[in-house]
Amino acid sequence: MRKFADLHVKLSNLNDDVLTRTGQIARDMGINLLGITVPPTLNQSQISTIRGILTKTGVDTATRVDLSPRDRNHLLSDLRSVRKRFEIVAVECRSPQVATVACRDRRVDTVSFPINSRRVKLRRSLARLCRGSVELDIAQLVLTGELPRHVILSRLRDEVSTAKKNRVPIILSSGANNPFLLRAPREIAAIGTLLGLESTEALNAVSTIPYAITEQNRNKLSPDHVTIGVKLAKVNKTNA
Numbered sequence: 001m002r003k004f005a006d007l008h009v010k011l012s013n014l015n016d017d018v019l020t021r022t023g024q025i026a027r028d029m030g031i032n033l034l035g036i037t038v039p040p041t042l043n044q045s046q047i048s049t050i051r052g053i054l055t056k057t058g059v060d061t062a063t064r065v066d067l068s069p070r071d072r073n074h075l076l077s078d079l080r081s082v083r084k085r086f087e088i089v090a091v092e093c094r095s096p097q098v099a100t101v102a103c104r105d106r107r108v109d110t111v112s113f114p115i116n117s118r119r120v121k122l123r124r125s126l127a128r129l130c131r132g133s134v135e136l137d138i139a140q141l142v143l144t145g146e147l148p149r150h151v152i153l154s155r156l157r158d159e160v161s162t163a164k165k166n167r168v169p170i171i172l173s174s175g176a177n178n179p180f181l182l183r184a185p186r187e188i189a190a191i192g193t194l195l196g197l198e199s200t201e202a203l204n205a206v207s208t209i210p211y212a213i214t215e216q217n218r219n220k221l222s223p224d225h226v227t228i229g230v231k232l233a234k235v236n237k238t239n240a
Helices: 018-026 044-056 073-081 096-104 149-165 185-194 199-204 208-221
Strands: 005-009 035-036 060-067 088-092 110-112 134-139 170-171 224-226
Touching: 005 018, 005 060, 005 134, 005 170, 005 199, 005 208, 018 035, 018 073, 035 044, 035 208, 060 073, 060 208, 073 088, 073 096, 073 224, 088 170, 088 208, 134 149, 149 170, 170 185, 170 208, 185 199
Parallel strands: 005 035, 035 060, 060 088, 088 110, 110 134, 134 170
Antiparallel strands: none
């Protein structure tokens, strides 16, 4: 049985009531894992509180930080600061320079591109560098008022086509900024087929791919982790 994830929930309010309602709605929709965007300034105690509230609703939580750096130096500085504190690190590529660095840096889990930008988009040259996943937010179809919906669809289809041709994993997320913008995973997957994904690819984009990223990063953040494929062995001490 598939487990479903919505890896990009960027709530404008992180109070207890909003978090509880978000978890309840997600659970009822069949979402097993939520990626919750939090400010990079939050301390571990605050993050644990957020995770605890959502866990009580029956939904697993991955802590996530969204970076929108001005240039490569700011991106590299941000990555050094956040990589060891958050399970998901996402970068919005607002310039060609940032896009190039973000795509080739292994510390970046997902990249995305502003839907209203003509200056930067997922080109073949970037896709060939990409070591993470390309993330598409379904909320762009609802919330973006600057562009006609058919233009947004066309640009998202272009991103899907470029990613597929270059074997870049694709993640489909809600991009919800409040609980009522959450969407059921199979609804999101259906939109993915509209964008050019096969049905199995679209389902993987809301299940196996985001889950694999989360599990891999949780292993890396574990105190037992040494390097990829290597963990500290626990020795049981017994009395002689």
